[in-house]
Amino acid sequence: MQAHSDRMRRQGKTIAFVPTMGFLHEGHLSLLETGKAHGDHLVLSIFVNPTQFAAGEDFASYPKSFEKDAQAAENQGVDVLFAPEATGLYEPGYETYVSLESLPNHLCGIFRPAHFRGVATVVAKLFNIVKPHVAIFGEKDFQQLAVIRRMARDMNFDIKIMGAPIVREPDGLAMSSRNTYLKPEQRPAALSLYKSLVLARQMVAAGETGAAAIIEAARNLIAGFSDTAIDYVAICDPDTLDDMDSLDRPALMALAVRVGTCRLIDNMMLVRP
Numbered sequence: 001m002q003a004h005s006d007r008m009r010r011q012g013k014t015i016a017f018v019p020t021m022g023f024l025h026e027g028h029l030s031l032l033e034t035g036k037a038h039g040d041h042l043v044l045s046i047f048v049n050p051t052q053f054a055a056g057e058d059f060a061s062y063p064k065s066f067e068k069d070a071q072a073a074e075n076q077g078v079d080v081l082f083a084p085e086a087t088g089l090y091e092p093g094y095e096t097y098v099s100l101e102s103l104p105n106h107l108c109g110i111f112r113p114a115h116f117r118g119v120a121t122v123v124a125k126l127f128n129i130v131k132p133h134v135a136i137f138g139e140k141d142f143q144q145l146a147v148i149r150r151m152a153r154d155m156n157f158d159i160k161i162m163g164a165p166i167v168r169e170p171d172g173l174a175m176s177s178r179n180t181y182l183k184p185e186q187r188p189a190a191l192s193l194y195k196s197l198v199l200a201r202q203m204v205a206a207g208e209t210g211a212a213a214i215i216e217a218a219r220n221l222i223a224g225f226s227d228t229a230i231d232y233v234a235i236c237d238p239d240t241l242d243d244m245d246s247l248d249r250p251a252l253m254a255l256a257v258r259v260g261t262c263r264l265i266d267n268m269m270l271v272r273p
Contacts, residue, residue, distance in 0.1 A: 017132035052118030181262035189225035231256035
């Protein structure tokens with residue numbers, strides 16, 4: 001992969017890179033479309049990264065569909081599909097990790113304390129292997145995007161980091177590989193995330209500026225479904241992820257909710273009219 005990227009760079013090609021864990025859906029395909037628009041050589045990686053999963057999480061059962069993914073990549077005009085083995089990225093005795101000081105200590109990082117160390121590490125490694133000019137990540141994983149942007153700045157990666165909008169299913173549910181864990185009868189509970197974000201946006205449009213009131217309304221809506229267990233509902237600064245008390249500037253509303261065995265995340269920007 002490194003040798004191939006070196007050849008493409010010598011030929012003057014702009015490499016666009018979309019890193020994924022596979023089981024591709026329309027959200028991933030939208031990232032590939034963005035990549036094609038911002039580069040002339042498109043690389044997709046598929047790698048379920050073990051270092052971002054804690055004990056008891058779904059690493060072993062994470063959904064996989066490699067042949068289907070490979071066909072989707074070909075259909076989308078991907079030039080290179082890079083699918084390394086874990087032993088190739090983490091050799092015996094591996095001990096080097098990338099850790100951020102502040103951004104992981106918010107939102108999902110509170111509930112998954114080792115997660116973003118694993119994310120930052122594998123993305124840094126993939127950047128060094130693929131050598132892209134631009135890399136595209138989905139805004140559904142907003143904290144991940146913030147972590148990668150910060151890491152790229154701090155580590156002087158000469159890579160443009162782009163965020164792509166959330167892609168939703170027709171009923172509003174944010175697309176995710178983990179949606180396959182949902183049982184049909186859990187769909188209304190899963191939709192409570194999106195409905196709570198829409199409610200928050202409506203409250204802001206009506207003049208509400210207090211974060212506590214908006215969060216309470218969202219939590220009450222979600223808690224009305226018996227299958228839900230809230231990890232967090234937060235309104236925070238989109239750059240630092242620090243909590244905000246008042247919507248005196250654009251704010252990110254982010255939430256994580258367990259619906260049965262499925263942990264769902266979603267977010268939306270709230271902007272006063």
